Amino acid sequence: MDGRPSWNMFAVQLTRLIIGSVISYFTAKLIVRQFDQTTAKKEQTKKKAERICNLLGIQVQDLDEYEMRIATQLVNPKDCSISWSDVGGYSNLISELRENIIFPLRTSIKSKHFSAPKGVLLHGPPGCGKTMMVKAIAKEAGANFINLEISEMIDKWCGETEKMTTALFSFAKKIQPTIIFIDEIDSFLRRRQSRDHEMTAMMKALFLSHWDGFFSESELRVVIIGATNRPKDVDSAILRRMPLRFCIRHPVQHFIYFNPDFIYLQIYIFRICNRDLSQDVNLLEIANHCCGFSCSDLVELCRVAGVIRVRESIKQEQEIKQENYFSEQVEIRPFERSDFLKAIERMNKDNEDMLLNRLDEIELM
Numbered sequence: 001m002d003g004r005p006s007w008n009m010f011a012v013q014l015t016r017l018i019i020g021s022v023i024s025y026f027t028a029k030l031i032v033r034q035f036d037q038t039t040a041k042k043e044q045t046k047k048k049a050e051r052i053c054n055l056l057g058i059q060v061q062d063l064d065e066y067e068m069r070i071a072t073q074l075v076n077p078k079d080c081s082i083s084w085s086d087v088g089g090y091s092n093l094i095s096e097l098r099e100n101i102i103f104p105l106r107t108s109i110k111s112k113h114f115s116a117p118k119g120v121l122l123h124g125p126p127g128c129g130k131t132m133m134v135k136a137i138a139k140e141a142g143a144n145f146i147n148l149e150i151s152e153m154i155d156k157w158c159g160e161t162e163k164m165t166t167a168l169f170s171f172a173k174k175i176q177p178t179i180i181f182i183d184e185i186d187s188f189l190r191r192r193q194s195r196d197h198e199m200t201a202m203m204k205a206l207f208l209s210h211w212d213g214f215f216s217e218s219e220l221r222v223v224i225i226g227a228t229n230r231p232k233d234v235d236s237a238i239l240r241r242m243p244l245r246f247c248i249r250h251p252v253q254h255f256i257y258f259n260p261d262f263i264y265l266q267i268y269i270f271r272i273c274n275r276d277l278s279q280d281v282n283l284l285e286i287a288n289h290c291c292g293f294s295c296s297d298l299v300e301l302c303r304v305a306g307v308i309r310v311r312e313s314i315k316q317e318q319e320i321k322q323e324n325y326f327s328e329q330v331e332i333r334p335f336e337r338s339d340f341l342k343a344i345e346r347m348n349k350d351n352e353d354m355l356l357n358r359l360d361e362i363e364l365m
Helices: 007-056 065-071 091-106 130-141 160-174 198-215 236-240 252-258 263-271 283-289 295-321 337-364
Strands: 119-123 144-147 178-183 222-228 244-247
Touching: 007 065, 065 160, 091 130, 091 244, 119 130, 130 178, 130 222, 144 160, 160 178, 160 198, 198 222, 283 337, 295 337
Parallel strands: 119 222, 119 244, 144 178, 178 222
Antiparallel strands: none
């Protein structure tokens, strides 16, 4: 009896073997599935990058895996619908942008005293057209435009973020002339602090190191443009590398006195409304009511005026036909003076309500 195997021990060992096999099977299956997802994502990224590079005439075989991922953020300047005709009220600023950025990028003059700045900062209140200006710069300069998405730069795997940062600069050199645009740069390259995460600190240090390499190459045609509403939050080391800075303010505040041709309102009202304006619309009168409005405020003004126009057109048709139901075939009249005045009144009221809410919050603090 002592020499015979114990059936109880045999059953226990068999049970352990079965449980271990099942766990190993599902663990291996999970790992394979995870790698399959990563592989599928890489294939999708590669196909997208190849499609974009072929459209721009970029040699794909010269790019590594990380540069291909950066290539997915490329924007063809020819596909950009924004031009300087869409930006009004900034004639002096546009001239400076052309002289300092566009001309050096487009010309082939080799001189260290005639080159585009390696860093440009556009700052000012929100809704004043900073992003629109960068797109107009890229379109006129004919430069490859990288609209950098920070979420694509950060990776959970150790070392991948640093490789993506290095790939950004190497890829920009290969496809120059290049504009790298970082929107809301204060959220990415804000002031460094001792409590910053190690990965974030290393990425910023590597970003600054590669950026310094641009300054040693005067013939390099790569420009990094940042936009922010909070320039004080940007790291001082970043600001040093952005010698060219422009404050984009509300142009309406000086529009009435210095722009007699009404270029600003003609663009944002006359064009947005598809020139469908009645004769009683006076641009000067509207301008006097729009002091302090930003570009996005004027776009919203036209939208609200359009809603008022459609609402009153429907109401008028219902009164004529004495019908209460909504008809899809409604004849919409042109924009009238009253549409804009009502829209301005509505927006001013909303702004006053927001201001009162902020004051209430301050009192409660």
